[in-house]
Amino acid sequence: MTKPEHLLEVHDLDAAGKAYASPLEIAWVTRALDGCDVTPTGPGRVEVRFSRSGDDVVVRGRITQPLTAPCARCLGPATIDVDTELSLLLVPAASQKAAYARGRSGPPDDPRREETSPADADLDVYEGDHVALDGFVREAILLEVPPFPLCSASCPGIGAPPEAPVTTAGDIDPRLQPLLALSARLKKDGKD
Numbered sequence: 001m002t003k004p005e006h007l008l009e010v011h012d013l014d015a016a017g018k019a020y021a022s023p024l025e026i027a028w029v030t031r032a033l034d035g036c037d038v039t040p041t042g043p044g045r046v047e048v049r050f051s052r053s054g055d056d057v058v059v060r061g062r063i064t065q066p067l068t069a070p071c072a073r074c075l076g077p078a079t080i081d082v083d084t085e086l087s088l089l090l091v092p093a094a095s096q097k098a099a100y101a102r103g104r105s106g107p108p109d110d111p112r113r114e115e116t117s118p119a120d121a122d123l124d125v126y127e128g129d130h131v132a133l134d135g136f137v138r139e140a141i142l143l144e145v146p147p148f149p150l151c152s153a154s155c156p157g158i159g160a161p162p163e164a165p166v167t168t169a170g171d172i173d174p175r176l177q178p179l180l181a182l183s184a185r186l187k188k189d190g191k192d
């Protein structure tokens, strides 16, 4: 992705935290979802609260984004109204926790090892004075796109392909005509 547009200033962040809210412009969404089979139908919105917890930065909020994708049955437009939560736990990139997160595990018997459970926020890293939300917003939106989008639950689909037309001699390559004539003659001879 190009230069991030959704930056959280975490330099002087404290436990009380701050708020960040911004529209997700169509141009940004189009760029962010480039290569995915979805199209924004209007601007979305990201709204978060972020605060410091020790060295970590906690981000919680909501993302909305109207999209359309080709229906898996009829290829017509299927509406996807993304409305999802964003929940991040960002640890300093230089920290030991970050090293574990990157390796996905520390020594199993290490008491400092972070136990992860589905209830945990996603563990990611930040570096410097800013957290770029762009990649996280993109990921959160894509997670909400169903693998088989449908324009409606009762979409009948394109339907069975029409039956193959009955082949008549007229459709046959004229170069084959002598062979057909021979075949017909042989069949006729066989009957005699």
Ligand SMILES: [Zn+2]
Pocket (backbone or CB within 6 Å): 071, 072, 073, 074, 075, 076, 150, 151, 152, 155, 156, 157
């Ligand atoms: Zn459909």
